[in-house]
Amino acid sequence: MSNHNNPGQAPDTGHEWDGIRELTNAPPKWWTICFYLSLLWCVVYFILYPSIPLINGPNEGLLNWSSIKEYKQAVAKYQEIREPYMDQLETMSAEQILADQEMLNFANSYTNALFGDYCSACHGAGGQGVEGRFPNLRDDNWLYGGSVDAIKETITNGREGMMPAFQADLGQAEIEQLADFVIALPQGQATQAGWSLYEESGCGLCHGEDAKGVPDFGSANLTDSVWRFGDSRDEVIRTISKGVNQEDVEGSRSAVMPAFDERLSDNDIKLLTVRVWSFGGGQQ
C-alpha cells in the first residue's frame, strides 16, 4: 500500500518491532470507496431483509421476505397446479387414465417418487429388474399376467411363486434330464422322452401341459428364452432341485413380491399400476 511513498520518510505511529515500523499511510482510494460501499450495502440489506435477531425472532425487513415464506409460496403454487389433476385422477379408472395422454403424463410424473421409494430398490430405477432376482417390468413377459387387473392384484396383495424342491422325489439323473429338456425347449429341440418325463414328474400341473406357464401360479413360461434365474445348466438344475420359496430347503430360490395394501393408498396403487402397465409391456 505504500508504493507511492518512500517508506523511509513516511510518517509512522511510533510503534516499532524489531526495526519494522507501523506507518500511518492512508489506504488507497479504491479500497476506501469499496469499504464505504460495503457499509452502505449492509445498511440497505438490514432495512430490506430480516437481519437483526430480536427476542421473538428477527425483524421482518421492508420487503417482508423470508426463505420459509418463499418455500411455502412455491409449495402452494405447486398444489394449485396439482390439485385439479389429483381430484380427477381419484375418480378415473386405470383404463381411463391410460387412454388419456395428458392424465397419463401427470400420473407418470407423480409416481416417479413413489416408484423410487417403494419399488426401485428391487425392480431397478427404470423397472428393468435384476437378473436372477427381480423380474423385469418393462418387457412383455409376465409371470402373473400383464393386464391392469393382474398388475394391480400383484401390487396390492404381493406374490410368492412356489415350486417344490424336486431333489427329494427325483434322482439326480432325472433332474439333469429335465434341465436339458427345459434348456432345449426354447430352442425347439425338446425330445419326446423329455416331454414324457416332464409330464410324469408333475411339472405340467403348474407350468401347463404346453409348458407356457400359468399366470395364476406365476409359474414361468419355460418355452421362451427369458430366464428368471439364469439359463446355465447349473442354474436350471438348482431351480429344479431346490425349488422356489422353499424356506426349509437350503439354496432354494427366493422370490417374494411384498404386498403394498397396507403401505399405499388405493389411489397410489392404481397410479403405480398405470405406471407399470405403461412401461411398455402391458396387456389387455
Ligand code: HEC
Ligand atoms: C423386496 C423386493 C420387491 C419390492 C420392494 C417390489 N417388488 Fe415387485 N416383485 C418382486 C419379486 C421377487 C417379484 C417376483 C415374485 C415371484 O417370482 O413370485 C415381483 C413381481 C412383481 C410384478 C409381477 C411381474 C410379473 O412378471 O408378473 C409386478 C407387476 C411388480 N413386482 C411390481 C412392483 C411394484 C409396482 C413395486 C413397488 C410398489 C414392487 N413391485 C416392489 C420383488 C419386489
Ligand code: HEC
Ligand atoms: C407347484 C408348482 C410348480 C411345479 C410342480 C413346478 N414348478 Fe417350476 N416353477 C414354478 C414357479 C411358480 C416358478 C417361477 C418362480 C418365480 O419366477 O417366481 C417356477 C420356475 C421354474 C423354472 C425357472 C424358470 C426361469 O425362467 O428361470 C424352471 C426351470 C422350472 N420351474 C422347471 C420346473 C420343472 C422341470 C418342474 C417339474 C420337475 C417344475 N418346474 C415343477 C412352479 C412350479
